[in-house]
Amino acid sequence: MKQISKADLENLPSRQRANLVNSISGYKSANLIGTISPEGTTNLAIFNSVFHLGSNPPLLGFILRPLSEERHTYNNLKAISSYTINAITQDMYRDAHHTSAKYPENVSEFSATSLEESFKNGFPAPFVKQSPVQIGCRYVNEYPIVENGCILVVGAVENIYVVPSLLHHDHWAQLDRANIMSVIGLDGYALPHLEDRLGYARPNQTQNSILDGPQEN
């Protein structure tokens, strides 16, 4: 094993340190967050930090980088209290990555890519039409991370639109059926394939697959 100490980390060029620390914590989710400004300009930005925070009530979190530079997503979601989270597939990842380019505030990433905006059922923020999982969220709270100036944004799930073929009968969504991607570090795009699904673990019992057998509910 190669050892990289705290001192080694401090001595790495910042971009290399970012590559390393961003990749070693494991695979990340790949999502596009859609918002709209009060003036009506839509915005779309890639985030690989969306994570599950709770299911009762249904809450998702994501990490925003420090507000030292302009953050269109943050300004918009604060202004209208709503945003969408949209899964990124193998057909979308190049356009999704491109949304990280610094376009001016009056240019929508929907117009700079082939991703299409979709407004549904009166929800104020735009969904991504091509995405097989589209989630409408309401802004709930934020937690400033004092160690580095990042912000944890907490949102409540208001509406889910999902391609029906992803859903098992117990409402588990098998993401690889729609070629949803995951991310390594800042810029690596990987395509996962489901290997197994395991039953509830009990002491001194062997782990059984529940992929094709009875589901425990």
Next chain:
Amino acid sequence: MKQISKADLENLPSRQRANLVNSISGYKSANLIGTISPEGTTNLAIFNSVFHLGSNPPLLGFILRPLSEERHTYNNLKAISSYTINAITQDMYRDAHHTSAKYPENVSEFSATSLEESFKNGFPAPFVKQSPVQIGCRYVNEYPIVENGCILVVGAVENIYVVPSLLHHDHWAQLDRANIMSVIGLDGYALPHLEDRLGYARPNQTQNSILDGPQEN
């Protein structure tokens, strides 16, 4: 698209709501957190909520469920201010999942599985010997999530042990070279395969692959 509204979510049986909300936010990281009690009993627990929080300083976060039931990992990491984060591979996922079984406090999950503990260079918490990425962390802070009683634990990266073949020359770690897994929901184990790595995005430029070409640093 199938629509699942907030009211539909509320009406789902809790286990099904958990399956759905846990899976729709995308692929999760797959890690084992290793700790040791002041009495010397090691503990190993699977977490799929470890995420990158910052690289300068290098910080990782993870979400702990509410402390309403006994949390050995939390008690230990508070007591000794140290813990390890260890990647889960295709060879390890059944044992890793099994660490979620409720063993009593005086039974180490290392003894209940074939996962082996490894103490290195005086670091107080145990690493998982089989893991291709092993990270020693120091407890830094915690943020109580008032919406549901969960806790965001923030740790500083003190030491990284990594199989050298994962590292590109710019310190980006290609996780699929060691068959590191990712998780869907609470119990689905997927094996990702790297498809592409993309260059820094600039307005009005096509996204180029940097997998085999020059790296931008």
